[in-house]
Amino acid sequence: MRLMLRTGVLLAGALTLSSGVVSSERLDAVLERSFADNGQATVDRLQQDPVQQACHHSRSTPPDAATATSLRQERLDAVVFPADGDFLGDWQRGAEVADNGRGLQSSDDPAQPNGGNCYACHQLAPDEVAYGTLGPSLTGYGARGQSEPMLRYTWTKLWDTHAYNxxxxxxxxxxxxxxxEQQLKDIMAFLLDPASPVNQDL
Ligand code: HEC
Structure with missing residues (x-):
């Protein structure tokens, strides 16, 4: 909810800004007045990092090609691969991480592990009927196999999606x-293990 509110304010701000009515200083002041730290959900989350600064405009004004290429490369170079070279954990634990939508909100216990909330945007195991469609369906993802490039692609996508897009x-x-790292390995197995529900027909 908090994030949705914030996005709404930022979008409204961007629209008004483009018409030249509200200065960015005034927008910052409104944001500062409107939100307060609440447990682990702190106002410093409103500070945009370089990728967010480049991407927060409307689709009609994407970042220029040189900026996009250099930011993408920066994100790619910063990916940390598993220290032991082993990409695949336990798909059963991965299923739990994918299904867990808790974490990082003011109402969540910071001592508990975060979830991946993958079903919010993706279809995965075909017997789960509640899923979002912002992202593509990942049902049958394991058919892509477990070659080294495939493992590295999937890991990178999970580590920092901005490295590609x-x-x-x-x-x-x-x-x-x-x-x-262990949760990511478990999610990798959930996507790629032939025994995972993601890769079973209904
Ligand atoms: C807020 C929405 C959202 C959440 C949550 C989300 N994703 Fe995604 N994901 C997307 C979108 C959108 C794309 C496609 C566009 C892109 O590449 O960014 C995508 C792309 C992917 C891809 C690449 C698909 C391909 O065909 O190569 C993988 C793999 C993936 N997501 C896995 C996951 C997993 C696993 C989780 C949970 C740990 C997850 N995503 C959580 C939105 C999300």
Missing amino acids: LCSHMPRFGAQGILT
Whole structure:
């Protein structure tokens, strides 16, 4: 809710800004007045990092090609691969991480592990009928196999989606410390293990 509110304010702000009515200083002041730290949900989340600064405009004004290429490369170079070279954990634990939509909100216990909330945007196991469609269906993802490039592609996508698609709407699970290395390995297995429900027919 908090994030949705924030997005709404920012979008409204951007629209008004483009018509030249409200200065960015005034917008910042409104944001500062409107929100307060609440547990782990702190107001410093409103500070945009370079990717967010480049991507927060409307679709008709995407970042210029040189900026996009250099930011994408920066994100790609910063990906941390599993220290032991092993990409695949336990798909059963991965299923739980994918299904868990808790974490990072003021009402969540910061001592508990965060979830990936994957079903909010993706279809995964075909017997789960409640899923969002902002992202593509990942049902049958394991058919792509477990070659080294495939493992590295999938890991990178989960670690920092902006490394491939600068203005992606997917969370940066590794780069922002949302999921641990072990949770990411478990999610990788949930996507790629032939025994995972993701890769079964109904
Ligand atoms: C807020 C929405 C959102 C959430 C939550 C989300 N994703 Fe995504 N994801 C997307 C979108 C949108 C795309 C496609 C566009 C892009 O590449 O950014 C995508 C793309 C992907 C891809 C690449 C698909 C392909 O065909 O190569 C994978 C893999 C993926 N997501 C896995 C996950 C997993 C696993 C989780 C949970 C840990 C997750 N996503 C959570 C929005 C989301």
